[in-house]
Amino acid sequence: MIIQSKVSRRTAALFTASSLAAFLLAAAPAEGASAAAPSLAPAAAPSTAQKVPVQSVLTLEHAGFQENGATYVPLKDLSSSLDLQLLWNPGKSSLEVTGLYQAVSLKVGQPKAYTAAGKTIMLGAETLVRNGVTYVPDKLFSKAFGLPLAWEGGNRFSVAYTPKYMMTSAGRELFWLNREHGVLYSGQSGSVPLRAGVIRVADLDWASMSARRINSASYAVEIENASGEPHINNTRWRALVSGGSLVRQAKTHYWNPRMLGMKRDVFAFQGNVVMVDGQTVMLVNPDGHIYKTYNLLELTGINDAFAVEAVDSDFLLVRPFQKGTLILIDRRSGQTVELYKQLISAADQAWLKAYPDTEIDYPGDKLAYTGRSGDLLSFEWTSFTEGQKIHFTYMLSPLS
Structure with a gap:
């Protein structure tokens, strides 16, 4: 049986469900969302026989500054540029900066950070919030993550690092995907993540990644990618992570620029x-x-x-x-x-x-x-x- 009736066009409306304090907005990115990528301008690499990391100049949204002998850098901007994930821990009133090999927590007004292993890192100056933006001494990145920074003035910074990962989160569970090899890492914010497995990705270009919690032990990771010229290869992956391990994955490929x-x-x-x-x-x-x-x-x-x-x-x-x-x-x-x-x-x-x-x-x-x-x-x-x-x-x- 078929019933047919005309209805009028719908009017879309967007509602803001809640708002956060300026400090929290500056301190931690929205769950499951990726921060806007900064522009990268590779500088000339030194000419030597040894392989030297390529120095990249980052042009970020917020500028650095110097105060009381310390160089301050914007925490959120730089974290997303260095394959680090930043979350606010409301239970401990602390910021957690998590990378693949190190995780630290720090608090505004304190001149130190604590590693996941319980060690203390002295930063030489306290964490600050200025105009809703969280700033940390540049020593945080060199001492905790082995990534020395150089402030070039204004909103330009140089670092010998090139981003290699796509990142996302579901609540406090964090994910990293190596864009070249498809290795997936996962773990809780504030702790060093572990290798979950390999997703059979290829030719990642215009790519995005998201994650969704299923239960306390299981998460789904989804990747969408458009590649080739003029980006006519559209591919979707859905991967299932359970107990920290990649247990199932599926892929569908659409060959055509038309995705209507x-x-x-x-x-x-x-x-x-x-x-x-x-x-x-x-x-x-x-x-x-x-x-x-x-x-x-x-x-x-x-x-x-x-x-x-x-x-x-x-x-x-x-x-x-x-x-x-x-x-x-x-x-x-x-x-x-x-x-x-x-x-x-x-x-x-x-x-x-x-x-x-x-x-x-x-x-x-x-x-x-x-x-x-x-x-x-x-x-x-x-x-x-x-x-x-x-x-x-x-x-x-x-x-x-």
């Missing part, structure tokens, strides 16, 4: 993480064990990479990349339905069929799943030519 209508894969259903490996869908327990597997090539007969937009007890909603049309799969019978052929008019179907699916602005069927009530599934469709929002429903009963 390709939503991110649904994350989980009934406690199982949804992992899409090209044409294979796995429902995976948080510890990495596979609960259920679906072969989308066999079920749909379409030889393409897929995205999975919904999983429910009795159906899957999947979208092949090239054609971009939403397909309903009955999980019990294996039957499939191309929904646009059931919902939109014959004229609109003909319009879509005539549109070359190799064009960068090929829209796909523009159907979006919005939920269910009993056996009635709801979809919103945006018309191809007029941009109208139209609501459709589809009854599962004939398929089940």
Whole structure:
């Protein structure tokens, strides 16, 4: 049964849920968010027979300054530039700076830092907050992390280091991914992380990484990347870390600059993480064990990479990349339905069929799943030519 009704365009609204004190904003970046990358201008390397680290000049958002014989540098800016992660620990009222081989905590107004091993590092001057920005003596980076800094004046700093990692966090759990080799490290803020495993990444270019907590022992790490010229290779990875180890990973690659209508894969259903490996869908327990597997090539007969937009007890909603049309799969019978052929008019179907699916602005069927009530599934469709929002429903009963 199909029910159709027109609805008006929606007006998007953004609301700010909460605000933090200026000090906290300056001290710690938002959980799960990456700090803006500074510009890097490599300086000329010395000409010697030995391999010398390349000196890089960092142009940061905030300037340094000197006071009482100490050189002060912006903590948050430099941490993100040196593969260090910065978090505020409200329980201890301290800042935690965590790297791959060292982690320290420090407090505003104190001239020292404490390592994860309990050692004290004297900085020669106290940590300060000026105009909402946290500053530390430059000795923090040389003494704690072996990274001597040179203040070049203003907001320019030089250091013999080139960033090698993508970083993200989920709560207090921190992650680092080596961009070249795919080695993943994880651990709690304020402690030295451990190697979790290797994600089979390649050609990371326009890449982003995020993490999500599943339970006290398990996290999902997601990477999205566009590479090649003109960045027509789009790849998504989803990796599962449990007990500090990488226990499962999946990858889907889309070859085409057109990504219109390709939503991110649904994350989980009934406690199982949804992992899409090209044409294979796995429902995976948080510890990495596979609960259920679906072969989308066999079920749909379409030889393409897929995205999975919904999983429910009795159906899957999947979208092949090239054609971009939403397909309903009955999980019990294996039957499939191309929904646009059931919902939109014959004229609109003909319009879509005539549109070359190799064009960068090929829209796909523009159907979006919005939920269910009993056996009635709801979809919103945006018309191809007029941009109208139209609501459709589809009854599962004939398929089940």
